[in-house]
Amino acid sequence: MSQKNNERYSYENSLNLFARAAKIIPEGIYGHQNPAFVIPGASPYFADRAEGGYFRDVDGNEFIDFLCGYGPVVLGHNHPEVENAVRKQMAKGSCFNHPGELMVQLAEKITSLVDLADWAIFAKNGSDVTTWAIRVAREFTNRKKIIMAKGAYHGAHAWCTDYPGGVLPEEKENILAMNWNRIDELEKLTATHPGDIAGIILTPYHHPTFAAQEMPVDGFWKKIRKICDREGILLIIDDIRACFRLDIHGSHEVFGIKPDMICFAKAMANGHPISTAVGRDRYREAAEAVFFAGTFWFSPVPMAAALTTLNILETSDAIPKMKQLGMRLKNGLEDLGKKHGYNVTVSGPSALPYMTFDDDPDLYHIQVFCREMIARGIFLHPHHNWFICAAHTDADIDYTLKTADKVFPIVARELGA
Amino acid sequence: MNEMLKASIYLKGILPLMEDLVAFDQTAAQAIKGKRLILQFEIKNGPSAHIIIRDGTICHGTGKHPLPSVRLTFKTPDLFNRMFEGEDVRPGLRKGIPHLYFLIKKFPILADRLTYYLEGAGKNATDPAVIDFQVKIGLHAMLCGMAAVATDDPDLRNIADSTPFGTLLINVLPDGPFGTFSKIRQNGNFIFSVSFNQPVKHANAVMEFASADVAKQLIDGKLNAVTTIGLGKDIKIGGLLPLIDKASIFLYQFDKVINN
Known part of the structure; x- marks a missing residue:
C-alpha cells in the first residue's frame, strides 16, 4: 500500500455506511471515533485495511497514517513479525480456561524493562488499569480521595469521564482536580484534605484534546514526589498514551519521574488489545486485595503480540527513528508556517506531535488545515495529538511537508493569515 | 426530578x-x-x-x-x-x-x-410561516433553556465550570433565525447569556442548520443531532468544539427536564 496521488478525496462510502450505522448503533460511531470529533463530512469514518505507515478507507482513499489507531500502532500496521507471532498463537488457540505461559513471560519481560516494576497485571484497555490502580491506592492507604489534572484523559469510567450521562455525583465526589504544572494547587488540595488523599494520577506530560500539549515545568516531578512522600500519597503515572514509544523503559525515564505505579497500554502490542499496570513490591498486598478480572484479559494472542513488539522496540532503532522523524515533521511544519505568515507550534514529544496555530484559540485554522491535509491523503487529527510509527519514512515526512506547503495558503485564503 | x-x-x-x-x-x-x-x-x-x-x-x-x-x-x-x-x-x-x-x-x-x-x-402545521415561527421559538427556547440549565443545574456545575469562555452561534440557513449562547466573564466569575437575532461580532463556535425544515425536525425530536452532524450535510459545526460539546450537554438536560 502506498499513498495516493494528487486527487482530492471524497468519502461517499464512509458516509453511506455511517447512515446505515446510525440506524442501529447509538451515535453511529460512538466515543472518540465519532465523526463530530474530527471533521464531519470531510474525513473518512470507516477503514478498510492498513499496512506499514498507511491506511485505506472504505472509499479506497489511501492515507499516511499519523494517528496510528490513536497510538497503539507503533511499529507500523500489520507488522510481519508481530503478526507471525499472533498467527502462531492463534493456531494454538486464543481463549482458554487458564492463562498460558506467555503471560508469565510477558510479566517477566515488563518487570525486567521497567525499573520500578516488581510485578505486573494485565487487562485489555487503559481504563481497566487506571481504574484498578486508583483502587489499589485507596486499599493501600485506607484513604478515599484521588487527585488528577484538569483536562487529562484517564478513560471513560464514571470517576474520570467529563460526560455526566449516567454518572452519579457520588462517583465523582472523591476526585479532586488540579491544573497541570500547578504545584501550588496541589499543595492547597493536600492542605484542604489532610490525610485523605490516596493517590495522584498524572500523565508524564499533559496531552489534553483541543489544545497544545504541555511539558512539565522544571522541577515539577521532583516536587510531586516530595509531596507524595510527605503526605503518604501514591503517585500513579498514566503512561497509556505514550507508553513505550518514547523509551523502552517507560516515559517516566524520559521525564525523571519516580512513580509508585504505572499504567501502560497503547504502544505495547502494536495494535493488539492489552494493557498493564506495574508497581513496587510494597503495593503487592494491596494489589492482591483489589479484585480484578475480565473475560478476555488472559488471552495469549495479544500477549504474543506484546512480547514481540517489546522485543523489537528494545533491539531495533524504532524509538530513535520515531523521534527523529517527528523532529523533522515538527521543524518542517513550524518553518512552513512562518513561510506562509503563521506562527504555528508543534508541541509534545516529537514522536507524539500536535500542531496548533498560535493565534487560533477557536480552532478554525487547524480544522481547515487538517481537512485539506486529509483530502490530500495525510491523516492529521485536528483536535488530538498525532503519532509517528516506526514504519513511517523520510519520504512520508517529505510528502507531508510538501503537501502542507500547498495547504497553508488554502487556510490563508479561507480564513486569512 | x-x-x-x-x-x-x-x-x-x-x-x-x-x-x-x-x-x-x-x-x-x-x-x-x-x-x-x-x-x-x-x-x-x-x-x-x-x-x-x-x-x-x-x-x-x-x-x-x-x-x-x-x-x-x-x-x-x-x-x-x-x-x-x-x-x-x-x-x-x-x-x-x-x-x-x-x-x-x-x-x-x-x-x-x-x-x-x-x-x-x-406542531404538524404545513404553513411555511408557521414553520418559520416554530423554528424561531424552538431556537429561542433552546438557547434560553441551555443558559438556564448551565446557570442553575447543581448536578452540572462542574460542566458549567469547565465550559470554555466564548460564544456559540446557532444559525438557520439561509436567512435565520439565529442566536447565541455565551459564557462570559463577569465580576471575577462567569455567567451564561443568550442573544437572539442580534448582530454577532465574533462566534467562537458555529452550528448551522441547512434549512428551517432541518431545524424544525431537530426541535421536534425527529432528527438526531450527533448522527446528522456526522452525515456532514444538514447540520455543520466548526470552531471551538468543546463549547459545542458542553452546550449539547445543557441542551440534552433541558430537553430531559421539560419532557419528564
Missing part, C-alpha cells in the same frame, strides 16, 4: 417565548390588546422572572422587577411547575387584584397558544 431546575427552565427558557408569540399569533395578540402591566413570577427561595406587557408587545426579563403590577408568588417550585403545565393551581397574589380578570381569563390564552405551537395540533 429537580423541581427547582424545572421552574428555572420554565421561567428563563419558556416564558421568554411569549415575546415571539404575541408578535406572531393573532389570538395571543388579541389577549393582551390594550393591556399595560408588569407580571412577576416568584418562587420562594428560588428563581423569579417577569414579563412587561405594553403596546401589544411582551418583553421578558429575569429576576424581580422593581415595580410590578402583579406579583404571583409560589411557595414551592412544584406549585409553579404544575401551574405552568396547565393544572389549576392558585398562587399567592401579593399584588395586582385589579388585574385578576386578565390573569384568570386572558393569560391562560397565551399559555394555550404557546402549547398549540410547541406540542399541540400546530
Whole structure:
C-alpha cells in the first residue's frame, strides 16, 4: 500500500455506511471515533485495511497514517513479525480456561524493562488499569480521595469521564482536580484534605484534546514526589498514551519521574488489545486485595503480540527513528508556517506531535488545515495529538511537508493569515 | 426530578417565548390588546422572572422587577411547575387584584397558544410561516433553556465550570433565525447569556442548520443531532468544539427536564 496521488478525496462510502450505522448503533460511531470529533463530512469514518505507515478507507482513499489507531500502532500496521507471532498463537488457540505461559513471560519481560516494576497485571484497555490502580491506592492507604489534572484523559469510567450521562455525583465526589504544572494547587488540595488523599494520577506530560500539549515545568516531578512522600500519597503515572514509544523503559525515564505505579497500554502490542499496570513490591498486598478480572484479559494472542513488539522496540532503532522523524515533521511544519505568515507550534514529544496555530484559540485554522491535509491523503487529527510509527519514512515526512506547503495558503485564503 | 431546575427552565427558557408569540399569533395578540402591566413570577427561595406587557408587545426579563403590577408568588417550585403545565393551581397574589380578570381569563390564552405551537395540533402545521415561527421559538427556547440549565443545574456545575469562555452561534440557513449562547466573564466569575437575532461580532463556535425544515425536525425530536452532524450535510459545526460539546450537554438536560 502506498499513498495516493494528487486527487482530492471524497468519502461517499464512509458516509453511506455511517447512515446505515446510525440506524442501529447509538451515535453511529460512538466515543472518540465519532465523526463530530474530527471533521464531519470531510474525513473518512470507516477503514478498510492498513499496512506499514498507511491506511485505506472504505472509499479506497489511501492515507499516511499519523494517528496510528490513536497510538497503539507503533511499529507500523500489520507488522510481519508481530503478526507471525499472533498467527502462531492463534493456531494454538486464543481463549482458554487458564492463562498460558506467555503471560508469565510477558510479566517477566515488563518487570525486567521497567525499573520500578516488581510485578505486573494485565487487562485489555487503559481504563481497566487506571481504574484498578486508583483502587489499589485507596486499599493501600485506607484513604478515599484521588487527585488528577484538569483536562487529562484517564478513560471513560464514571470517576474520570467529563460526560455526566449516567454518572452519579457520588462517583465523582472523591476526585479532586488540579491544573497541570500547578504545584501550588496541589499543595492547597493536600492542605484542604489532610490525610485523605490516596493517590495522584498524572500523565508524564499533559496531552489534553483541543489544545497544545504541555511539558512539565522544571522541577515539577521532583516536587510531586516530595509531596507524595510527605503526605503518604501514591503517585500513579498514566503512561497509556505514550507508553513505550518514547523509551523502552517507560516515559517516566524520559521525564525523571519516580512513580509508585504505572499504567501502560497503547504502544505495547502494536495494535493488539492489552494493557498493564506495574508497581513496587510494597503495593503487592494491596494489589492482591483489589479484585480484578475480565473475560478476555488472559488471552495469549495479544500477549504474543506484546512480547514481540517489546522485543523489537528494545533491539531495533524504532524509538530513535520515531523521534527523529517527528523532529523533522515538527521543524518542517513550524518553518512552513512562518513561510506562509503563521506562527504555528508543534508541541509534545516529537514522536507524539500536535500542531496548533498560535493565534487560533477557536480552532478554525487547524480544522481547515487538517481537512485539506486529509483530502490530500495525510491523516492529521485536528483536535488530538498525532503519532509517528516506526514504519513511517523520510519520504512520508517529505510528502507531508510538501503537501502542507500547498495547504497553508488554502487556510490563508479561507480564513486569512 | 429537580423541581427547582424545572421552574428555572420554565421561567428563563419558556416564558421568554411569549415575546415571539404575541408578535406572531393573532389570538395571543388579541389577549393582551390594550393591556399595560408588569407580571412577576416568584418562587420562594428560588428563581423569579417577569414579563412587561405594553403596546401589544411582551418583553421578558429575569429576576424581580422593581415595580410590578402583579406579583404571583409560589411557595414551592412544584406549585409553579404544575401551574405552568396547565393544572389549576392558585398562587399567592401579593399584588395586582385589579388585574385578576386578565390573569384568570386572558393569560391562560397565551399559555394555550404557546402549547398549540410547541406540542399541540400546530406542531404538524404545513404553513411555511408557521414553520418559520416554530423554528424561531424552538431556537429561542433552546438557547434560553441551555443558559438556564448551565446557570442553575447543581448536578452540572462542574460542566458549567469547565465550559470554555466564548460564544456559540446557532444559525438557520439561509436567512435565520439565529442566536447565541455565551459564557462570559463577569465580576471575577462567569455567567451564561443568550442573544437572539442580534448582530454577532465574533462566534467562537458555529452550528448551522441547512434549512428551517432541518431545524424544525431537530426541535421536534425527529432528527438526531450527533448522527446528522456526522452525515456532514444538514447540520455543520466548526470552531471551538468543546463549547459545542458542553452546550449539547445543557441542551440534552433541558430537553430531559421539560419532557419528564
